[in-house]
Amino acid sequence: NAGVMQNPRHLVRRRGQEARLRCSPMKGHSHVYWYRQLPEEGLKFMVYLQKENIIDESGMPKERFSAEFPKEGPSILRIQQVVRGDSAAYFCASFAWSGTGELFFGEGSRLTVL
């Protein structure tokens, strides 16, 4: 009974490269949230997706960031042309409307931009 799986756990990129972070929700969950945690700060909402739909992207930076949750496969958070300020922990959480309403978080992906 696997929980929310995120990979990679740690990712190092140089400025200008692309970062791709993956999230597989819990079995039976079709809703995924992405949060970002900057150093010494709390988690900040980025985007909420259902399969094949972006429901709420009000927390996503306007440029360089995108997210998808295809019909098959994991949700992907993509950061193009990374900058040092993108260094953070990125957490994915999944949710089932028919369940308890609880968010289940993955262990996070820690991005370091050199």
Added chain:
Amino acid sequence: GDSVTQMEGPVTLSEEAFLTINCTYTATGYPSLFWYVQYPGEGLQLLLKATKADDKGSNKGFEATYRKETTSFHLEKGSVQVSDSAVYFCALSAGSSNTGKLIFGQGTTLQVKP
């Protein structure tokens, strides 16, 4: 906008001491309130929640009461253990249609010494 403020850490206690971590919030409407815990190297886990004023959430010896008059949701435990060492996040959910969109405090690190 909505926000959550937690007491700054780290909080260092001896085993069996009493714990209080303060959390206050600002929100329009009637949010649900949560405490999440993050153990080293792991994702966030829901510790307890309260969905309306005067509700008390409790789990694993931890308690928090939703106080609308003081806009607070302080976390308490009567006797902490070394295994309680973790980062604790207070959070609120303001939207009934998007309950996974949480606003987090900055987190409070608890260190319990034997």
